[in-house]
Structures are given as C-alpha cells and as structure tokens.
Amino acid sequence: xxxxxxxxxxxxxxxxxxxxxxxxxxxxxxxxxxxxxxxxxxxxxxxxxxxxxxxxxxxxxxxxxxxxxxxxxxxxxxxxxxxxxxxxxxxxxxxxxxxxxxxxxxxxxxxxxxxxxxxxxxxxxxxxxxxxxxxxxxxxxxxxxxxxxxxxxxxxxxxxxxxxxxxxxxxxxxxxxxxxxxxxxxxxxxxxxxxxxxxxxxxxxxxxxxxxxxxxxxxxxxxxxxxxxxxxxxxxxxxxxxxxxxxxxxxxxxxxxxxxxxxxxxxxxxxxxxxxxxxxxxxxxxxxxxxxxxxxxxxxxxxxxxxxxxxxxxxxxxxxxxxxxxxxxxxxxxxxxxxxxxxxxxxxxxxxxxxxxxxxxxxxxxxxxxxxxxxxxxxxxxxxxxxxxxxxxxxxxxxxxxxxxxxxxxxxxxxxxxxxxxxxxxxxxxxxxxxxxxxxxxxxxxxxxxxxxxxxxxxxxxxxxx
Ligand code: BG6
Numbered sequence: 400x401x402x403x404x405x406x407x408x409x410x411x412x413x414x415x416x417x418x419x420x421x422x423x424x425x426x427x428x429x430x431x432x433x434x435x436x437x438x439x440x441x442x443x444x445x446x447x448x449x450x451x452x453x454x455x456x457x458x459x460x461x462x463x464x465x466x467x468x469x470x471x472x473x474x475x476x477x478x479x480x481x482x483x484x485x486x487x488x489x490x491x492x493x494x495x496x497x498x499x500x501x502x503x504x505x506x507x508x509x510x511x512x513x514x515x516x517x518x519x520x521x522x523x524x525x526x527x528x529x530x531x532x533x534x535x536x537x538x539x540x541x542x543x544x545x546x547x548x549x550x551x552x553x554x555x556x557x558x559x560x561x562x563x564x565x566x567x568x569x570x571x572x573x574x575x576x577x578x579x580x581x582x583x584x585x586x587x588x589x590x591x592x593x594x595x596x597x598x599x600x601x602x603x604x605x606x607x608x609x610x611x612x613x614x615x616x617x618x619x620x621x622x623x624x625x626x627x628x629x630x631x632x633x634x635x636x637x638x639x640x641x642x643x644x645x646x647x648x649x650x651x652x653x654x655x656x657x658x659x660x661x662x663x664x665x666x667x668x669x670x671x672x673x674x675x676x677x678x679x680x681x682x683x684x685x686x687x688x689x690x691x692x693x694x695x696x697x698x699x700x701x702x703x704x705x706x707x708x709x710x711x712x713x714x715x716x717x718x719x720x721x722x723x724x725x726x727x728x729x730x731x732x733x734x735x736x737x738x739x740x741x742x743x744x745x746x747x748x749x750x751x752x753x754x755x756x757x758x759x760x761x762x763x764x765x766x767x768x769x770x771x772x773x774x775x776x777x778x779x780x781x782x783x784x785x786x787x788x789x790x791x792x793x794x795x796x797x798x799x800x801x802x803x804x805x806x807x808x809x810x811x812x813x814x815x816x817x818x819x820x821x822x823x824x825x826x827x828x829x830x831x832x833x834x835x836x837x838x839x840x841x842x843x844x845x846x847x848x849x850x851x852x853x854x855x856x857x858x859x860x861x862x863x864x865x
Contacts, residue, residue: 411440423801625691659814763789
C-alpha cells in the first residue's frame with residue numbers, strides 16, 4: 400500500500416478516535432498495511448501522546464507491545480482550537496517539520512472525528528493554513544484528502560451549508576463522507592449475497608416477503624458523548640446514516656455491476672422512495688442525569704419506526720427499524736420474514752414462517768430458518784436454523800470497519816464515500832420524522848425498549864424476532 404502517509408486526526412482524544420480510529424491504525428501497522436507513516440492527533444484538550452494513546456489500549460485485544468511501541472514512536476499530539484485559524488497555521492508548520500524529520504512525502508489523510516458543527520470552520524482553517532490543499536495544486540505524485548465522520552450535518556439545511564464550505568476548496572475526489580457501516584464485512588456482503596445467488600432474487604419482493612426488521616441495539620449509554628448526543632439523538636445519530644443505508648442495501652434493485660458507483664445509484668433510488676409511516680421514541684431512565692445532558696432533555700435514545708419503500712418490488716411491505724441505547728444487549732441484525740405458506744398438513748401447521756437473518760454485530764452470521772419434521776413425529780414441524788458464521792470463518796474485531804475505510808481512502812477507492820445526494824435524501828427522511836414530533840416514552844435500562852413498543856407491535860401485528 401501507499402508507503403508515505405501522514406494521518407492527521409482531529410478530535411484525537413474523543414470517543415471515536417479512542418474506540419475505533421486509533422485501534423484501526425494500530426491494526427493497519429500490525430498487518431503491515433502501512434510502513435512509513437506518522438499519526439498526528441489534535442484536539443482541544445491539553446494532552447501528551449501517552450495520554451492520548453493510553454485509553455486506546457482498552458480497545459485492542461492481545462496487544463503486541465512491539466507494534467504498540469512502534470505506533471507510539473510515530474505519534475504526535477497538538478492541542479488546537481478548531482475555530483482558531485492561528486492554531487492551524489502553527490499546526491501546519493509543525494506537520495511540515497514532522498514530515499521532514501520522518502522523510503515523508505506529505506501525503507495527508509485528515510480525519511475529522513469531530514462533531515459536524517465544526518466541519519465548516521475546520522475546512523476553512525485546513526484550507527487557508529495549507530494543511531489540506533486542493534488536489535489540482537499538488538505535485539503529480541502527492542495527495543491530500545479529508546474524511547468527514549457521520550452524521551454529515553444536523554439536518555438537510557446544515558448538511559448543505561457544510562457541503563458548500565467544502566466544495567469551495569476541494570475536489571470531490573479528495574472528499575470522503577464516511578459511514579463505517581458500509582465497510583463492515585457483513586454489510587458489504589449483503590449486495591454480493593443478494594446478486595450472486597440465484598436462489599434469493601426471485602423471492603426478494605412483496606410476493607414472498609412479509610416484512611423486514613432492522614435493529615441496532617446497544618448496551619452502552621452515551622458515555623462521555625453527552626454534549627453531542629443530546630443535540631442529535633438516535634434518529635440523527637444512527638438512523639439517518641447506518642440504518643437507512645441498511646434499508647437501501649436490502650431494498651435496492653440490481654445494480655448494473657457490483658461496483659461502488661452502480662451500487663450507490665441503486666441505494667439512492669431507494670432512499671428517494673422511503674416513506675415514513677409511524678413510530679415512537681424512547682429515552683432511558685437516568686439519561687437526564689448523565690454528564691452534559693439537559694435535565695429536561697427531550698432527546699430520544701430509542702426509536703422504533705415503520706417505513707415503506709415505494710417501489711414496485713416492495714409494495715406494502717413494512718420495514719421496521721428499531722434502535723436504542725442501554726438496551727438488553729448489543730445486537731445489530733436484519734431479519735427478513737417470509738410469508739406463510741398454505742398448510743398442507745392435516746394435524747398441525749408450522750408455527751412460524753421462514754426467516755433470513757443477517758447479523759452484523761456482535762458477530763457476523765447469515766442464517767435461514769426453515770421448517771423441518773421433528774424426528775419420531777409424523778406431522779410435527781420444528782423450525783431449524785441453517786447458519787453460516789462469517790466471524791468464525793473470517794474473524795472479527797470492532798475496529799475492522801475503520802481499517803477497511805482507512806485502507807480504501809489511502810487507495811483512493813471512492814466507493815467508501817457517501818455521495819452528497821445520498822446524504823440529502825436521508826436527511827429529508829429524518830427531517831420529516833423529526834417534524835412529526837413522535838411521542839417520547841421512558842424505558843428502564845436493560846430492557847428491549849419502552850413498554851409502548853409492545854403496543855406498537857400489537858397495532859401492526861408484528862411478531863418481533865428475538
Ligand atoms: C456511531 C454512533 O456512528 O455508531 C454511535 O455515533 C453508535 O452512537 C455506533 O454507538 C454504533 O456502531 P458500531 O460499529 O459499534 O455498531
């Protein structure tokens with residue numbers, strides 16, 4: 400891979416950097432995907448390299464101390480105010496000095512792991528200080544690129560404002576709008592699985608599918624991200640991006656080719672046609688007592704939605720999205736429920752229909768539930784599960800999606816970037832839901848969600864897959 404890289408992480412002491420991004424850089428080094436590099440972290444807090452790196456160790460299993468030492472040797476930290484141009488000027492001088500000392504060419508990957516509230520100012524400051532230059536002004540063999548973490552904006556209008564700021568300075572092929580869900584192994588397998596197996600496509604429509612359930616359940620709460628989270632909530636934090644992208648991958652039509660741009664076109668086709676129908680929101684008890692949370696906060700930490708995709712393929716098939724923090728367990732999963740078949744048995748009938756399950760976390764598993772005869776009984780039917788454990792066969796770690804993301808950005812693979820129109824359509828959907836002011840119920844931590852969730856299931860006659 401590219402052998403001279405300056406990683407610049409803005410927001411380097413934050414939750415994302417600590418849990419996912421910096422572990423991903425450690426693994427890239429361990430797996431010899433990067434050689435000649437430096438990692439320069441920057442954030443508002445006063446910290447040393449050791450202080451920035453120490454908490455990262457908790458997110459790396461069986462740490463290899465030699466690799467860790469190497470990482471530490473190549474790491475720098477600078478305190479910076481994202482709103483101060485002067486700070487960026489000094490920062491740039493420092494970056495150049497480090498690159499010279501380390502004999503680096505000045506290929507720069509800047510990762511904005513900050514709230515999108517700062518994206519505009521940060522972009523301005525990166526451009527005017529010269530830290531990120533327009534690709535057209537760089538020598539032929541050097542590159543600069545900038546990755547913006549999701550959510551890109553707070554709503555449709557702010558996303559537009561940010562995009563305008565960015566486009567003023569940089570070429571589209573230098574800009575990456577990230578959603579790490581798209582680089583999760585199991586997620587990127589969805590399109591491949593759908594369109595390379597002829598047994599699935601004939602059944603993949605309203606004639607055979609009753610409904611689709613998509614869940615992103617988390618055990619942890621908002622941790623030290625209260626300031627960000629209280630302003631965003633579950634709808635903006637994960638539905639606008641990760642969950643709608645999953646809907647798009649499940650609902651899309653066959654792309655011309657299984658390549659980035661064709662797949663993206665099809666995802667957009669779906670996003671344009673998603674219609675919100677009904678939903679409830681929830682907030683876990685104790686949320687308002689957490690650090691940086693408004694004691695009267697009306698922000699949701701849970702959402703349950705019913706959506707429709709208005710395409711001929713999905714006529715009247717509901718898509719249920721459920722997400723929440725401080726729930727019973729961590730589980731990101733898609734369950735596709737097939738319709739009932741006519742019962743030809745004379746004594747009993749199957750108690751369940753077929754399900755296709757795509758589990759994304761905590762481990763990747765594809766499984767199909769079929770009905771089979773119970774041994775020793777003439778007409779007794781039991782559901783059996785045929786499963787393929789993706790993580791058991793290929794391994795899994797939490798930072799993997801970010802490793803792939805960084806690797807692809809270094810290789811200039813545009814497929815990992817969300818196109819701006821995709822973001823626009825997703826915000827349209829969320830803005831519409833937010834405007835509906837869905838009821839907000841509280842729920843006890845460690846449960847599946849608020850009590851009212853069961854009323855919602857009853858209302859729509861949904862048997863939730865557990
Ligand atoms: C992030 C959200 O984008 O995704 C977090 O900001 C959430 O709130 C996380 O916890 C979930 O991602 P993963 O990869 O841990 O399932």
